[in-house]
Amino acid sequence: MRTGLAFWSILKKDMRNYYLKPPNISWGIIFPISWSLMFIMRSATPVDVRELLPGVMALSVLFGTTSMLAVTITFERKSRSFERLLLAPISLNRLMLAKTTGAILFGLVNAFIPVLVVSFLVDLSGVNWVLTVVGVLLIAVTSTFLGLFIAVSVREVFEAQTFSNFFRFPMIFLCGLFIPIDHLPFFMQPFSYLLPLTYGVDLLRFAINKTGYLRLGLSLIVLLGYSIGLFTISVHNIRKKWIY
Amino acid sequence: MGEPKCVYQESRPKDGKCSTKLIKRCQGREKGVTNLPIIEVKDLRKKFGDFEAVRGISFSVKKGEIFGFLGPNGAGKTTTINMLTGLALPTAGEIIIAGQDGIKDIKRVQQLIGIVPDESNLYDEMNGYDNLVFCASLYGMKKARREKRARELLKQFALDDAGNKPFKAYSKGMKRKLTIAAGIIHEPEILFLDEPTTGIDVESARQIRRLITELNAKGTTIFLTTHYIEEAERLCHRIGFITSGEIVKVSSVRALMNEAQQEKTVEFAIERGGGPELGTALLQQFSHITVKQMSPDSIRISAAEEIQLMPFMRFFDECGIVVREAKILRPSLEEVFVKLTGIEISKLKEEKGGGKK
Numbered sequence A: 001m002r003t004g005l006a007f008w009s010i011l012k013k014d015m016r017n018y019y020l021k022p023p024n025i026s027w028g029i030i031f032p033i034s035w036s037l038m039f040i041m042r043s044a045t046p047v048d049v050r051e052l053l054p055g056v057m058a059l060s061v062l063f064g065t066t067s068m069l070a071v072t073i074t075f076e077r078k079s080r081s082f083e084r085l086l087l088a089p090i091s092l093n094r095l096m097l098a099k100t101t102g103a104i105l106f107g108l109v110n111a112f113i114p115v116l117v118v119s120f121l122v123d124l125s126g127v128n129w130v131l132t133v134v135g136v137l138l139i140a141v142t143s144t145f146l147g148l149f150i151a152v153s154v155r156e157v158f159e160a161q162t163f164s165n166f167f168r169f170p171m172i173f174l175c176g177l178f179i180p181i182d183h184l185p186f187f188m189q190p191f192s193y194l195l196p197l198t199y200g201v202d203l204l205r206f207a208i209n210k211t212g213y214l215r216l217g218l219s220l221i222v223l224l225g226y227s228i229g230l231f232t233i234s235v236h237n238i239r240k241k242w243i244y
Numbered sequence B: 001m002g003e004p005k006c007v008y009q010e011s012r013p014k015d016g017k018c019s020t021k022l023i024k025r026c027q028g029r030e031k032g033v034t035n036l037p038i039i040e041v042k043d044l045r046k047k048f049g050d051f052e053a054v055r056g057i058s059f060s061v062k063k064g065e066i067f068g069f070l071g072p073n074g075a076g077k078t079t080t081i082n083m084l085t086g087l088a089l090p091t092a093g094e095i096i097i098a099g100q101d102g103i104k105d106i107k108r109v110q111q112l113i114g115i116v117p118d119e120s121n122l123y124d125e126m127n128g129y130d131n132l133v134f135c136a137s138l139y140g141m142k143k144a145r146r147e148k149r150a151r152e153l154l155k156q157f158a159l160d161d162a163g164n165k166p167f168k169a170y171s172k173g174m175k176r177k178l179t180i181a182a183g184i185i186h187e188p189e190i191l192f193l194d195e196p197t198t199g200i201d202v203e204s205a206r207q208i209r210r211l212i213t214e215l216n217a218k219g220t221t222i223f224l225t226t227h228y229i230e231e232a233e234r235l236c237h238r239i240g241f242i243t244s245g246e247i248v249k250v251s252s253v254r255a256l257m258n259e260a261q262q263e264k265t266v267e268f269a270i271e272r273g274g275g276p277e278l279g280t281a282l283l284q285q286f287s288h289i290t291v292k293q294m295s296p297d298s299i300r301i302s303a304a305e306e307i308q309l310m311p312f313m314r315f316f317d318e319c320g321i322v323v324r325e326a327k328i329l330r331p332s333l334e335e336v337f338v339k340l341t342g343i344e345i346s347k348l349k350e351e352k353g354g355g356k357k
């Protein structure tokens, strides 16, 4: 397929130009390890490392993908090289899938670094790996598409950074990772249930420790819905704003 | 191939009057131009909010020709190219490119066209070779073929030494050349060039013009924009004049040349000035002429038909004015343009920087 070739080339180029650059590789490794250590150290009692794993994985993915995609796309827009892609005979959907697949893969790798670290500390038997991969993938996809949504909304690279944090930090506190959702002030709880990360974390909890609160099917559907929704809105906005 | 078939007269007189030689040389250049329209544009419009940047333009480009869009800054040239290439969506109108709907089927059309934007849009951090290979892959070219093409183009554009340098280390002229190479790597049928020589030095501009003519000689239809009248004249078979979003005239260079030949002008260099009354006297004596006193010792007489010198010589003699020289001049294309289009040449020449010629 002709456009299949273009898809792989874009993906390969992004991997080489952005994701496999040494600073990003080290970020991808150091960041999850720091998160893991932070969680382990802040707890007074010896913690169950397995309990921490879903949260650390989710955060690693969130931080690895959202701003990464928002920044690289904004950067390419500023340097006008993105126009070259818009001018190529490849459909906008396929083009945006190619652009996001790199970030999604980067997120997947980020998520499994903590798993690797933790596997030296505790026994990981009983983990539903298939569901874990599905969960991580869905979190990676939603966070990446959130990055895409941000990229379409900003013009400057620094705005992409700031805007990413605007979404990310509230998400960390509201998704039930630090504070269980039912301990949050009553009026804040609905916001928690609006966040895709809430469902992602719960899905991972279920897959790793069988301790999720929400229904598995619900989480899967919500995450899938967010993925499709964010992608569709973003592509629609790109068509409207960038093919002006 | 090699030198363009119609070469701009480098030795053109300072006042821009054009010589018969240039006109003759232009007549051989229509070889390879067909009558088949490859781009057809009907009543194309583009609005940005309340501002209409392109106001219902219609034109067609024939297969095999070099069509130039000439106009001042802000005329709507880039906006038109963007609509033709799929970067901007027309507010209204029709675009047919190579028989396909240029709006609905733009992705299919994009396979056939090459685009060189006014500013380079390659990847700074990638080297020249990788940039070319990547661009080729966007058009579905197989590995072996795209690598071969990339090497060939680097050689053809005298960039072989720069092939493994990052794009950001290139000079402006090199960047423009590589951007052109990237635009033609997939051997498009139609090439769009937005101000290919703006902002680069004289020698690079010359090389680029030569490349454009060579490409055209090999059969590529070329649509270019420029605000250099000389460039349009030198390169293009036909020129569309655009100003404030409207096309004021589309004409072949040859037709314009012929038009330019219609009006005849003779310039008399005189020894003793006749003053303003000389002009009046001339107008009284000769009908159907216009008179322009260029300086106290030079006067120009223009007429729609051939000017006989003898009656004028006699007239000056009778007035006691010694004529040192009589030169037959033809109006320059610039003058014809101004007359036809109302575009001020000075406005056209307002540059965004950089060299021409």
Ligand SMILES: Nc1ncnc2c1ncn2[C@@H]1O[C@H](COP(=O)(O)OP(=O)(O)OP(=O)(O)O)[C@@H](O)[C@H]1O
Pocket (backbone or CB within 6 Å): A244, B048, B051, B053, B071, B072, B073, B074, B075, B076, B077, B078, B079, B080, B227
């Ligand atoms: N995205 C946009 N939003 C609003 N106005 C625009 C936009 N793009 C172009 N314009 C306006 O449309 C008009 C035509 O612009 P365009 O870039 O097509 O001119 P041009 O002929 O290419 O000029 P130049 O020789 O300077 O490149 C200008 O007045 C410009 O300000």
Ligand SMILES: [Mg+2]
Pocket (backbone or CB within 6 Å): B077, B078, B079, B118, B194
């Ligand atoms: Mg322009």
